[in-house]
Amino acid sequence: MLRPSLLRFLAAEQRSRFSTSRPRHNAIVTATPSGPAGALAGVKILDLTRVLAGPFCTQILADYGADVVKVEHPKGGDDTRLWRDAGEKDFWKDGEKTSLYFNTINRNKKSIAVNLKNAKGRQLVLDLARQADIVVENFIPGKLDQLGLGYAALKAVNPSVILASISGYGATGPYAHRAGYDVIGAAEGGLLHITGEPDGVPTKPGVGLMDMCTGLYLHGAILAALRQRDVTGGRNGGIGQHVDTSLFETTVSIMANVGMSWINLEKEAQRWGTGHPTIVPYESFPTKDTFFVIGAVNDRQFEILCRLVGQEARSKDAKQGSIEDTCALSDVDIASLPKSPLYSSNSARIQNRVTLKNLLAAQFRTRSTADWEKIFAGSGLPYGPVNTLQQVFAHPQAQARRMVETVPQEAAVSGTVKVLGMPVKFSETRPTVRTGPPGLGQHTDEVLSSSLGLSESQIAELRKEGAL
Numbered sequence: 001m002l003r004p005s006l007l008r009f010l011a012a013e014q015r016s017r018f019s020t021s022r023p024r025h026n027a028i029v030t031a032t033p034s035g036p037a038g039a040l041a042g043v044k045i046l047d048l049t050r051v052l053a054g055p056f057c058t059q060i061l062a063d064y065g066a067d068v069v070k071v072e073h074p075k076g077g078d079d080t081r082l083w084r085d086a087g088e089k090d091f092w093k094d095g096e097k098t099s100l101y102f103n104t105i106n107r108n109k110k111s112i113a114v115n116l117k118n119a120k121g122r123q124l125v126l127d128l129a130r131q132a133d134i135v136v137e138n139f140i141p142g143k144l145d146q147l148g149l150g151y152a153a154l155k156a157v158n159p160s161v162i163l164a165s166i167s168g169y170g171a172t173g174p175y176a177h178r179a180g181y182d183v184i185g186a187a188e189g190g191l192l193h194i195t196g197e198p199d200g201v202p203t204k205p206g207v208g209l210m211d212m213c214t215g216l217y218l219h220g221a222i223l224a225a226l227r228q229r230d231v232t233g234g235r236n237g238g239i240g241q242h243v244d245t246s247l248f249e250t251t252v253s254i255m256a257n258v259g260m261s262w263i264n265l266e267k268e269a270q271r272w273g274t275g276h277p278t279i280v281p282y283e284s285f286p287t288k289d290t291f292f293v294i295g296a297v298n299d300r301q302f303e304i305l306c307r308l309v310g311q312e313a314r315s316k317d318a319k320q321g322s323i324e325d326t327c328a329l330s331d332v333d334i335a336s337l338p339k340s341p342l343y344s345s346n347s348a349r350i351q352n353r354v355t356l357k358n359l360l361a362a363q364f365r366t367r368s369t370a371d372w373e374k375i376f377a378g379s380g381l382p383y384g385p386v387n388t389l390q391q392v393f394a395h396p397q398a399q400a401r402r403m404v405e406t407v408p409q410e411a412a413v414s415g416t417v418k419v420l421g422m423p424v425k426f427s428e429t430r431p432t433v434r435t436g437p438p439g440l441g442q443h444t445d446e447v448l449s450s451s452l453g454l455s456e457s458q459i460a461e462l463r464k465e466g467a468l
Contacts, residue, residue, distance in 0.1 A: 037065055037429065038063070038064045038065020038066075038429055038430070038431055038432060039064050039065055039426065039429040039431075040061055040064040040065040040066040041065040041066075041429075042065075042067075043061070043065070043066040043067065043133050043134070043226070044066070044067050044069075044131060044132045044133050044134070045058060045061055045062075045066050045067065045068045045069070045132060045133065045134045045135075045136060046069055046071065046125070046128050046129055046132040046134070046135045046136070047068050047069060047070040047071065047109065047136050048071050048125070048135065048136065048137040048138075048139070048144075048149075049070075049136050049137060049138045049166065050072070050078040050079055050080070050138065051078070051079055051080055051138070051211070052080070052105060052182065052208050052211035052212065052215070053138060053166050053182075053208075053210075053211040053212070053214045053215045053218075053247065054136055054137070054138040054166050054215065054218075055070075055078070055080075055105040055106055055215075056105045056211065056212050056215035056216075057136060057164075057166070057214075057215035057216070057218045057219045057222070058070070058109065058136050059105050059106060059107060059108065059109070060215070060216075060219045061134075061219055061222065062107070062108035062109055063107075063108055063422050063431040063432070063433070064429075064431050065429070065431070065432070066134075067110075068108065068109040068110070069109070069110050069111075069112060069128065069443070069447055069451075070106065070109045070110065070111045070112070070438065071112055071114050071116075071125060071128075072111055072112070072113055072114075072440055072441065073113070073114075073115065073116070074113040074114070074115055074440075074441060074468060076097070076440075077097060077111070077113065077440040077441070078102060078106070080099060080101045080102040080105075081097045081098050081099055081102045081440065082097070082099060083099050083101040083102070084099040084100070084101070085099075085100065085101075088100060090413065091412060091413060091414075092411055092412060092413065093411055093412070093413055096411035096439075097411075097439070097440050098409075098411045098437065098439065098440075100417075102437060103409065103417050103419060103436070103437040104419070104420065106437040106438065107407065107419055107433055107435065107436055107437050108432075108433065108434050108435055109435075109437070109438055110438055110442070110443035110446070110447060111438035111439065111440060111441055111442050111443055111444075112441060112443055112444040112447050112448070113440055113441030113444050113468055114444075114467065114468060115466055115467055115468065116147055116149075118465070118466050118467040119467075120462060120465060120467040121462075121466075121467040121468065122147055122148055122149060124448065124452070124462070124467065125149060126148070126149060126153065126154075126157060127452050128447070128451060128452070129149070129154050129157065129158055129161060130157045130158050131158075131451060132158065132161060133160075133161070133162065133226065133229075133235065134161070134162045134163075134164060134222055134226065135154060135161060135162070135163050135164070136163075136164045136165075136166075136218075136222070137163070137164070137165055137166075138165070138166040138167065139165075139167075140167060140168075140177055140179060141165070141167050141170070141171045141172075141176045141177060141244075142176075142177065144165075151163045151242045155240065158240070159237075159240060160229055160233070160234070160235055160236070160237065160238045160239070160240040161240045162222065162225045162226060162229060162240050162241060162242075162243065163240075163241075163242045163243070164218055164221065164222050164225075164242075164243050164244075165242065165243070165244040165245070166214055166215075166218055166244075166245060166246065166247075167180060167244070167246050167247075168180010168181070168184065168185065168246055168247050168248060169188075169246050169247075169248045169249075170244060170245070170246040170248065170249055171244045175248070180246065180247045180248065181211075181247070182208040182209070182210045182211040182247065183204055183210075184247070185210040185211075185214075185246070185247025185248050185250065185251045186204060186205070186209070186210045186247075186251055187202070188248055188251070189210070189247070189248050189249075189250070189251020189252045189255070190251065190252065190255050190258075190259070190269070191205075191209075191210065191251050191254070191255070192204065193269065193271070194255075194258055194269045194270065194271055194272075195271060196271045196273070197271060197273045198270065198271050198272060198273060200271065200273075202271075203271075210247045210250055210251050211247065213250050213251075213254060214245060214246070214247050214250040217245055217250055217253075218243070218245050221243045221245065222243065225240075225241055225243050228241070229241075255269075257277070257278065258277060274293065275353070275357075276295070278346075278350065279295060279296075279297055279346065280346065280349040280350050280353045280356060280357075281294065281295065281296055281302075281305070281349070281353075281356060281357065281360060282294075282295035282296070282297065283295075283357070284386055285357075285360060285361050285364035285365075286361065286364065286365055287364050287365060287367060287368055287369045287371075287372060288365060288366065288367055288368045288369075288371075289368045289369055290368075290369045290385060290386060291369065291385070291386035292364060292369045292372045292373075292383070292384075292385060292386070293383060293384050293385070293386060294372075294376065294381060294382065294383040295381070295382045295383070296381065297382070298346070299338065299344070299345060299346065301380070301381055302337075302338055302343070302346075302349070303338040304379055304380065304381060305379075305381060306334050306335050306336075306337045306338055307335050308375055308376060308379060309334045309335075309360065309363050309364075310333060310334035310335025310336070311335070312363065312366070312367065312375060313333075313334050313335075313363050313366075332359055334359065334360070334363060337356070337359070342355075342356075343356055369385045369386075370385075373385065401421070401425070402421045403420065403421035403423070404418050404419070404420065404421055405418070405419050405420075405421055405433045406418050406419075407419055407433055407435065407436035408435075408436050409436040409437065410439070411439060416436075417436060417437075419433060419436075419437075421433075441468070444459070444468055445459055448462075
């Protein structure tokens with residue numbers, strides 16, 4: 001929990017930065033805020049990744065202050081630059097190679113356009129790796145070695161370098177060389193088997209969850225490897241290493257309790273919709289207008305839930321007819337359920353989950369989601385509405401916690417683009433949105449000049465030879 005003094009400081013800072021005539025998240029970040037640099041300031045990362053998992057990982061590190069140089073192919077760049085939604089047609093200037101998808105996961109980075117199929121292009125990457133603390137890549141295992149940029153080659157020029165790799169299935173094993181994408185990892189790793197309605201088909205999560213979870217795993221592993229390198233000598237003599245993860249392994253890992261049930265009991269998992277395999281009730285219920293999610297994770301909470309729902313069932317203030325007219329199930333005294341041996345314990349509720357769900361659903365349908373929010377306010381129960389995106393970004397907590405920032409973006413017609421905020425807050429070394437996502441090759445000359453000391457004529461010659 002943030003200290004009161006820090007909360008007052010942040011509130012004052014927000015008031016000074018945001019105009020009262022526009023939403024808070026419309027403030028444009030044009031420079032690093034004053035104060036201590038990010039926790040990873042000074043750390044150099046060479047980013048050879050594309051699409052989602054890798055770029056998401058390196059953006060987290062960039063947000064924490066690392067200097068990230070993204071290497072893209074001169075023709076087209078990262079695949080996601082062209083992954084545009086139909087509604088983006090008038091958002092971008094004509095001819096600009098970018099998209100909202102790309103802008104989601106590539107802020108705070110510099111982009112250089114280098115052709116890795118060109119020998120001199122590969123040498124440039126090797127020269128940049130010589131100065132890097134970390135190299136991140138998501139080629140099919142073995143491809144980087146074929147290019148002469150594998151761990152052995154990197155270690156030869158930079159013994160303390162950390163190489164972080166993402167692939168579909170991992171660097172070893174019979175599936176190592178198979179291509180992997182988010183939904184394939186989710187399918188092969190079991191997530192799709194347990195996601196969806198009990199009587200429905202396997203359902204993909206609404207975002208690339210396995211890609212993003214893999215990026216999260218890898219960013220933590222990179223920081224662990226970086227600490228090991230630093231305590232053993234740092235850039236000059238510290239122990240570097242190769243860390244490698246995959247979409248498949250991430251999916252298996254996050255199977256969590258259902259995975260444990262199989263490996264220990266050989267109990268096959270099933271789909272529960274929004275329900276929970278070992279907690280009842282803990283799911284969404286249709287209301288008179290939308291959906292409402294609520295849970296009771298212990299017997300005390302179940303008693304509170306039934307008491308509040310039961311009070312409403314007996315109320316004569318229902319806005320549409322009488323409760324009794326709604327459903328025959330409504331005749332049941334909900335408040336008395338905790339005393340019944342069918343529902344008095346969580347194990348009993350699991351055995352009778354279908355009947356209990358129907359009893360509660362009959363009551364939740366009688367009122368609006370907003371009504372139920374008021375009823376459960378202050379109850380101590382976990383509850384909330386199933387929000388639309390409009391409701392999410394209008395949410396007072398999303399605004400208070402600065403979950404949207406606006407940054408300069410020359411490729412956009414408006415000159416700016418809104419980006420999603422950072423979910424972790426630091427009291428001292430605050431992460432920052434310093435720059436918007438880069439244009440393809442926007443920083444090629446700058447990086448090659450400042451990092452490798454190349455002259456304008458040398459850079460021009462490299463372009464002529466197809467290295468850039």
